[in-house]
Amino acid sequence: MPAMPPRLSRDFYARDTIIVARDLLGCELVHVMAEGTRIGRIVEVEAYLGAHDLAAHSAKGLTPRTQVMFGPPGYAYVYLIYGMHHCMNVVTEPAGNGAAVLIRALAPVQQLAGRSAGPGLLSKAMGIDRRHNALDLLGDTLFITAPASPVAETVVSRPRIGVDYAGEWANKPLRFYLEGNPHVSKP
């Protein structure tokens, strides 16, 4: 088995959120668990640009929940939605901006538990829940590695899912995915 590509650096996450979102496509999300290591290839993401983005949780300002979003880049922001599903994000840009990228779908690579097309499903398949909130993605438990091979697919952008309440921000094309990939949640 080939050596695993290097972990993404703090500087990778510190960049502009749209750039980070696009560059995360093709990267691999890794969760080292007692039962084994689960790995999925990122095929769909959404960018949440910061406190001025009305669709972002950080638009509410600094609260206990959004604390992680306003913190330094390269940390996991995981929350429970609709009382039953977990969503995983990575914090981007320098501390204070409240920006993050939601990971929406993975193609299975190793040991995924069930389907991973959609933010709730992928969290379940990867064994990720609220306990992972505020976890450093440069640590040894949960991290992201650079693409195992060059990303050949075309990246397409569409409006984000489930943010109709956000006015004109709901229409901005801040959802990115790999065209034609069968594991995208809503092609």
Add this chain to the structure above:
DNA sequence: AGGATGATATCC
């Protein structure tokens, strides 16, 4: 189209 199901923010 509608229900599950609990944390969060925002009122009183």
Add this chain to the structure above:
DNA sequence: GATATCATCCTC
């Protein structure tokens, strides 16, 4: 303390 809302998923 009560209530509305929710970056979803499943079943009908």
